[in-house]
Amino acid sequence: MQYGAELYVLGAGGAFGFNLGDVLFQLTMFLILLALLRKYAFGPVLGIMKEREEHISNEISEAEKSRKEAAALVAEQQGALKAARQEAQGLIENAKKIGEQQEKELLEKARSEAARLKEAASKELEQEKDQAIAALREQVSSLSVLIASKVIEKELSEQDQQQLINEYIKEAGESR
Numbered sequence: 001m002q003y004g005a006e007l008y009v010l011g012a013g014g015a016f017g018f019n020l021g022d023v024l025f026q027l028t029m030f031l032i033l034l035a036l037l038r039k040y041a042f043g044p045v046l047g048i049m050k051e052r053e054e055h056i057s058n059e060i061s062e063a064e065k066s067r068k069e070a071a072a073l074v075a076e077q078q079g080a081l082k083a084a085r086q087e088a089q090g091l092i093e094n095a096k097k098i099g100e101q102q103e104k105e106l107l108e109k110a111r112s113e114a115a116r117l118k119e120a121a122s123k124e125l126e127q128e129k130d131q132a133i134a135a136l137r138e139q140v141s142s143l144s145v146l147i148a149s150k151v152i153e154k155e156l157s158e159q160d161q162q163q164l165i166n167e168y169i170k171e172a173g174e175s176r
Helices: 003-009 018-153 160-174
Strands: none
Touching: 018 160
C-alpha cells in the first residue's frame, strides 16, 4: 500500500488535501485547452453559426420579399382581371348599341325601299293604265270607224268616207 501512501503524501501539502502545484498545473492546462478550443473549435463553430444565422436571416428576408412581391402580383392580377372584365362589359354594351343602331338603319332602309317600290309600282301601274286606255281608245276608234264605214258605205262615196275617217281620227287624238 505504498502507492496509496504516496497519494496521501502528495495530497497532504494543501488545504483539504489538494496540492497547489497540481491545481495550478491543471488550471494552466485548462486555460491552454480553452484557448486551443477557442481558436480551433469555437472560432470555426461560431463562424459557422454566424454564417448559418446570416443565411437564415437572408432566407427569411427573401421569403418576406417574395411574399410581398407575390401579394403585389396578386393585387396587380386582380386589377388586370377587373379591368379586363370592365373592358369586356364595355365591348358587350358597345356591340349591343351598334346592333340596335344597325337594326334601326336596316328598318329605315327597308321602309324607304318599300316606299320607293310602292311609288315605282304606282307609277308603272299609272303608265300601264294610260297605255291600256290609249290602246282601248284606238281600238274603239278603229271599231267605230269600221262600224261607221259599214253604215256609211252604203250611203257615202269612198272619198267622203275617207274624209270622215280622218276627221274622226283627229277628234280622237285631240281628246287624249
